[in-house]
Amino acid sequence: MTKRIFHSICLVAGSVFAACVALFLCVLYDYFSGVQQAQLRMQTSLAAQGVIHEGTGYFEGLDASNYRITWIDMDGTVLYDNKSNLADMENHLRREEVVDAIYKGEGESSRYSKTLLERSLYCAQRLPDGTIVRLSVSQHTLLTLFLGMLQPICVIVVIALVLSLVLASRLSKRIVQPLNELNLDEPLSNDGYDELAPLLRRLSTQQKKIKEQSIALLQKQQEFEAVTMGMVEGIVLLDSKRVILSINPAAQRLLDTDASCVGDFILSVNRSPELQQLLAKADEGTYAEKILTLRDGKYQVDASPIRSDGKVSGTVLLLLDVTEKEKVEQMRREFTANVSHELKTPLHTISGCAELITNGIVKQNDITKFSAQIYTEAQRMIHLVEDIIKLSHLDEGADAMKRETVDLYTLAQETVKSLTPVAKKAKVTLALEGQSAELDGVPQLLQGILYNLCDNAIKYNRKDGKVTVSVEKEPQSVRLTVADTGIGIPEEHQERIFERFYRVDKSHSKEIGGTGLGLSIVKHAARLHDAAITLQSEPNQGTVITVVFPTKKVAAEGESTWKN
Ligand code: ADP
Numbered sequence: 001m002t003k004r005i006f007h008s009i010c011l012v013a014g015s016v017f018a019a020c021v022a023l024f025l026c027v028l029y030d031y032f033s034g035v036q037q038a039q040l041r042m043q044t045s046l047a048a049q050g051v052i053h054e055g056t057g058y059f060e061g062l063d064a065s066n067y068r069i070t071w072i073d074m075d076g077t078v079l080y081d082n083k084s085n086l087a088d089m090e091n092h093l094r095r096e097e098v099v100d101a102i103y104k105g106e107g108e109s110s111r112y113s114k115t116l117l118e119r120s121l122y123c124a125q126r127l128p129d130g131t132i133v134r135l136s137v138s139q140h141t142l143l144t145l146f147l148g149m150l151q152p153i154c155v156i157v158v159i160a161l162v163l164s165l166v167l168a169s170r171l172s173k174r175i176v177q178p179l180n181e182l183n184l185d186e187p188l189s190n191d192g193y194d195e196l197a198p199l200l201r202r203l204s205t206q207q208k209k210i211k212e213q214s215i216a217l218l219q220k221q222q223e224f225e226a227v228t229m230g231m232v233e234g235i236v237l238l239d240s241k242r243v244i245l246s247i248n249p250a251a252q253r254l255l256d257t258d259a260s261c262v263g264d265f266i267l268s269v270n271r272s273p274e275l276q277q278l279l280a281k282a283d284e285g286t287y288a289e290k291i292l293t294l295r296d297g298k299y300q301v302d303a304s305p306i307r308s309d310g311k312v313s314g315t316v317l318l319l320l321d322v323t324e325k326e327k328v329e330q331m332r333r334e335f336t337a338n339v340s341h342e343l344k345t346p347l348h349t350i351s352g353c354a355e356l357i358t359n360g361i362v363k364q365n366d367i368t369k370f371s372a373q374i375y376t377e378a379q380r381m382i383h384l385v386e387d388i389i390k391l392s393h394l395d396e397g398a399d400a401m402k403r404e405t406v407d408l409y410t411l412a413q414e415t416v417k418s419l420t421p422v423a424k425k426a427k428v429t430l431a432l433e434g435q436s437a438e439l440d441g442v443p444q445l446l447q448g449i450l451y452n453l454c455d456n457a458i459k460y461n462r463k464d465g466k467v468t469v470s471v472e473k474e475p476q477s478v479r480l481t482v483a484d485t486g487i488g489i490p491e492e493h494q495e496r497i498f499e500r501f502y503r504v505d506k507s508h509s510k511e512i513g514g515t516g517l518g519l520s521i522v523k524h525a526a527r528l529h530d531a532a533i534t535l536q537s538e539p540n541q542g543t544v545i546t547v548v549f550p551t552k553k554v555a556a557e558g559e560s561t562w563k564n
Contacts, residue, residue: 005175009168017160021153029142036139037108037121043067044106044123044135051133056080067135068120072098074130092134097124101132110139234299234319240312242266242279254294254319278303282315297323331500338501342384342515346377380513387517390448391500394524401442408446408478408549409436409471415450416469419458428461430454434471437478439549445525452518453482453545459512460543461486480547488539498523498533522547
């Protein structure tokens with residue numbers, strides 16, 4: 001700004017100076033021309049008087065180097081010329097000043113002299129004898145005048161230039177100083193130029209607006225942070241260059257970073273190619289999702305493009321924990337595959353036996369044997385389907401089941417009674433110990449626990465083995481123990497026997513009618529009673545399974561403690 005003002009001032013000063021010099025030269029030139037003309041007129045008159053009195057003698061010894069003197073006869077023949085050779089000179093009768101002198105007595109003109117090649121002033125006077133005396137003098141041109149004055153002009157130019165520079169510099173500084181001193185934080189408090197008032201008013205309004213907008217923006221940002229802060233889902237906001245603008249604590253934990261990553265590229269936080277693919281799709285404006293393994297869980301990562309003015313200006317990443325969902329899905333898949341597999345074997349056997357009987361291949365004596373086989377397999381299927389139904393009921397939760405005060409000892413008595421024939425058949429002694437112990441529970445589920453544990457204790461026992469069921473009442477719980485002297489469970493299988501369809505010895509279990517679901521039912525039913533199961537077993541020594549049912553409510557009064 002200062003430079004511009006300075007240059008403008010210098011330019012104006014230079015232009016004014018040049019115009020003044022030009023005007024001054026023109027005026028001077030005009031003045032000197034007039035003076036020269038008057039002098040020439042007077043000199044011509046003196047020369048005419050000289051020629052009248054002295055004739056040609058006047059020219060002898062005449063020193064008039066500045067003037068050209070020409071004496072012209074009445075017919076235009078040049079009689080004398082002090083600057084040119086007479087022989088080379090043409091007739092002068094047609095010269096303007098000569099013509100005027102012949103007719104009017106005197107004449108004047110100015111023109112370029114072809115002979116002397118410069119601009120000349122001419123003045124002619126007719127003598128009484130009819131001859132004409134003419135004087136001419138070279139006239140100063142503007143350039144000659146300018147060159148003559150060059151030295152003083154140069155001095156004036158230098159002085160003017162220095163003065164202009166100093167003044168322009170000071171002036172431009174004085175103009176700009178109030179602008180530099182403007183208080184832009186409070187535009188209306190300035191006492192500057194009046195011309196700036198509208199600008200300052202506008203500035204003040206704009207500042208107010210910006211302040212209001214930034215407060216609103218800050219409020220929104222705080223609201224957004226407050227919402228995302230407590231979210232279990234991870235949220236990451238990225239700009240169009242994939243720089244992190246915001247990341248909530250859940251996302252920080254999942255991506256193994258902290259809040260200081262704001263402003264960094266997402267690539268510096270997570271380099272997984274799957275995430276990059278998601279972001280590439282979002283950059284193209286397409287929503288994309290993928291299941292990624294973050295930390296030790298499975299997460300669904302959604303990448304949604306943010307659009308503004310029809311362009312993708314950023315991406316929102318949403319990280320949802322789907323570990324449980326994936327596990328349940330996996331379990332469902334495995335369960336379906338297992339059920340199909342479990343049902344296929346008895347169905348094949350039944351179908352094979354029935355086919356043989358139908359085709360008359362089986363001898364009459366063997367029909368009973370084959371029918372018994374069909375019956376056994378059908379029973380196995382019925383057990384399997386019953387167990388599956390029980391499990392699916394348990395999967396639905398205990399809310400739908402009626403809870404009541406149950407005496408576990410009485411239930412155990414019934415179970416022992418119903419299983420005594422089975423135990424006898426397996427040559428196993430079945431005994432019950434303990435005393436009456438009441439608890440809040442679902443009778444069918446408790447029955448299921450007792451039945452499956454006792455049934456297993458008989459099934460996986462040895463000849464002349466023993467099964468002891470005991471129900472103990474404790475201050476805050478009821479303890480159910482089923483101990484047997486059977487084949488036991490090797491340690492490596494102990495953790496997995498509560499899984500669905502898991503058997504230590506598949507063929508043995510099937511042989512004795514096991515479905516592989518008994519302990520799963522026990523685990524589920526116990527969980528729905530908040531009961532803890534412990535297992536102690538040693539191969540060929542026996543197994544002790546203990547279920548401890550809490551009798552005191554853990555949660556607030558009136559609320560159920562049975563949770564899914
Ligand atoms: P199953 O119908 O095959 O008995 P369970 O779920 O009841 O299925 O039991 C799972 C597996 O655990 C059984 O196949 C068996 O190998 C083992 N098991 C369960 N109870 C006992 C026990 N008392 N003694 C030895 N092994 C047992």
